[in-house]
Amino acid sequence: MxxxxxxxxxxxxxxxxxxxxxxxxxxxxxxxxxxxxxxxxxxxxxxxxxxxxxxxxxxxxxxxxxxxxxxxxxxxxxxxxxxxxxxxxxxxxxxxxxxxxxxxxxxxxxxxxxxxxxxxxxxxxxxxxxxxxxxxxSSMVMYRKDLTDAAGVTIADNDSWDNIRAAAEAIHDPDNGVYGVCLRGKPGWGDNMAFITTVVNSFGGAWFDADLKPTLDSDEWNAAINFYVDLLGTYGPPGSEGNSFNEILALYNEGKCGMWIDATIAASFLEVDGVAYAQSPNAGNPVGANWLxxxxxxxxxxxxxxxxxxxxxxxxxxxxxxxxxxxxxxxxxxxxxxxxxxxxxxxxxxxxAAAFADAELAAIESAAPEATDLKPYVGVQFAAIPEFPEVGSAVAQEMAAALSGAKSVEDALADAQAAAEAIMTEAGY
CATH class of the missing domain: 3.40.190.10 (Periplasmic binding protein-like II)
Structure with a gap:
């Protein structure tokens, strides 16, 4: 009706x-x-x-x-x-x-x-x-073009993570209250893991193999998490392990973030002039580099x-x-x-009114939730199985511990793998 x-x-x-x-x-x-x-x-x-x-x-x-x-x-x-x-x-x-x-x-x-x-x-x-x-x-790069122009760097659609890191380094100016990059760090399967999973995907990793066995002990996860912790730990704001969407939105609108990779919907609420947009970066695998x-x-x-x-x-x-x-x-x-x-x-x-409209629509239309040989489950930044929220929440805590320095990346991933295996085994997989 x-x-x-x-x-x-x-x-x-x-x-x-x-x-x-x-x-x-x-x-x-x-x-x-x-x-x-x-x-x-x-x-x-x-x-x-x-x-x-x-x-x-x-x-x-x-x-x-x-x-x-x-x-x-x-x-x-x-x-x-x-x-x-x-x-x-x-x-x-x-x-x-x-x-x-x-x-x-x-x-x-x-x-x-x-x-x-x-x-x-x-x-x-x-x-x-x-x-x-x-x-x-979906997700995309939202960056201060005035800062990148001043630093003489550019950010392209589907850029490499290496170029994103170089751009973050170039615009990072903490003495003047500007951090090179702001990214989610707050633990939660829909908080830090939403972003982290797209990084892992872009490095060629996945949550599970074809038998739904967790794969957090893979080389791809190790490379992706080391990159994430180094990038955000070096060029992000202090206390990033407590930041998710709303916290970073506030930081961005205070002029403290040079670059933010997050939900396209954030563009509706950005109050800083001169924001430019780019499709999400990757480390060689663009499939799953932007969420849905x-x-x-x-x-x-x-x-x-x-x-x-x-x-x-x-x-x-x-x-x-x-x-x-x-x-x-x-x-x-x-x-x-x-x-x-x-x-x-x-x-x-x-x-x-919406300068971000074309970039947002392109990101949504390019997202790839379908199962593939590399990612044998439906979902981009999550796996569409009933057990995923519990698995994702457990892993999220370990990734936050790695970001804060409470654990090494290797120890956090080992503990995350053990927790995920225990949950999936108890569920009968």
């Missing part, structure tokens, strides 16, 4: 009698969201939804790692704490097939075929959509407010929502959630 149909056909009495749990005579939806910019903006934009429908929205905004932990626990146990949850491509197909979340079907006006194919496929299983994308992303992700909205199975939740998701992930943000006095076209719909990239106002 579309928002327009809901407004025409539903009265407060109908909503109260048919849409489940009530709050002061009206339907109330509790929505768990990641505390990233576009999600926070949605709370303001959605005030109009409440005014028009009478549906109250109770927002629970959580840091990325906390969100994943709480949402996974509540959904797996049928806790019923939330009516709508933020999840991504790692969870949506697996949870959908397990019956943890509801299948989504929308009206023809929603135009599901307008979704970028890579994003739609990543949130579906056997052709069924289980989560609707609020925004999608979407923060999406799903309905836990058994929610008493499933119909109202589906109506809200249909509105919040629609073309109309993109227009609402673009025309909103607080936000505008440079702040619309991107990476979900082909039509967004054809909007003239968006093209004019």
């Amino acid at each position: 579309s928002l327009k149909k809901a407004l025409v056909g539903a009265t407060a009495l109908t909503l109260a009698s048919t849409l489940g749990a009530q709050a002061d005579g009206h339907t109330e939806l509790t929505i768990a969201i990641v505390n990233n910019g576009h999600m926070i903006n949605m709370q303001t934009v959605a005030e109009a939804y409440t005014e028009e429908t009478g549906v109250a929205l109770n927002w629970v905004a959580l840091e990325e790692g906390v969100l994943r932990e709480q949402v996974t626990s509540d959904t797996a146990t049928g806790g019923g704490q939330y009516d709508i949850i933020n999840i991504g491509m790692q969870e949506a197909p697996i949870w959908g097939q397990a019956g943890w979340i509801e299948a989504l079907e929308f009206g023809a006006d929603y135009d599901v075929d307008d979704m970028l194919p890579a994003i739609r496929n990543g949130l579906s299983a056997d052709g069924t959509l289980y989560a609707a994308p609020f925004y999608g992303e 992700w979407a923060w999406a909205m799903a309905i836990p199975a058994g929610s008493p407010n499933a119909e109202a939740a589906a109506d809200f998701i249909e509105w919040a992930t629609s073309k109309e929502y993109i227009q609402a943000v673009g025309n909103h006095p607080e936000f505008g076209w440079g702040s619309v959630p991107t990476g979900t719909r082909t039509s967004t990239y054809a909007i003239p106002e968006f093209q004019e």
Whole structure:
């Protein structure tokens, strides 16, 4: 049901009698969201939804790692704490097939075929959509061109990691508060490991072999992690083992980062002038050097407010929502959630406001989540198996220890391999 149909056909009495749990005579939806910019903006934009429908929205905004932990626990146990949850491509197909979340079907006006194919496929299983994308992303290089020009260095699309290191060295000026490169270091399978996995991929490594045996003891992992620790440890800000997306975004907007390789969606929130963009670097293998992700909205199975939740998701992930943000006095076209719909990239106002649009779309379209001989599982910066979040979280702690200097790279990888093998063995692989 579309928002327009809901407004025409539903009265407060109908909503109260048919849409489940009530709050002061009206339907109330509790929505768990990641505390990233576009999600926070949605709370303001959605005030109009409440005014028009009478549906109250109770927002629970959580840091990325906390969100994943709480949402996974509540959904797996049928806790019923939330009516709508933020999840991504790692969870949506697996949870959908397990019956943890509801299948989504929308009206023809929603135009599901307008979704970028890579994003739609990543949130579906056997052709069924289980989560609707609020925004999608890949990863790319975001750098201060004024600094690279002044230093006489250039950064190219799909550059080599060696050239990236040379550029970081050239623009590194800590005495004046500018660090050559800012990268994720905070432990979490979707935090530091999202970036680190793309580095490993680009060095020719993978999480598992064809028998799903962990391969963190490989030469490729060793080379990639030594490079990452050296690069960030030498040219990054102090305390990088505590930095993920939001922390680095703040540093960048304070003028402290010369270069940042991270989610394309970050470009919507950069406030520093003169930012340029390039496709992700690699160490000889470009496949998997840039990730693919979407923060999406799903309905836990058994929610008493499933119909109202589906109506809200249909509105919040629609073309109309993109227009609402673009025309909103607080936000505008440079702040619309991107990476979900082909039509967004054809909007003239968006093209004019978003200098990053072409680079972002190219990154998303070049991402390669399909299984290959080198990477025998679905997923770029994750493996689409139920055990991956536990494996990824364990390895993330070891990589943070290596970055901080608490462990050598070799010891951290050995401990990571042992932890991963134990988890996979207990799971029956």
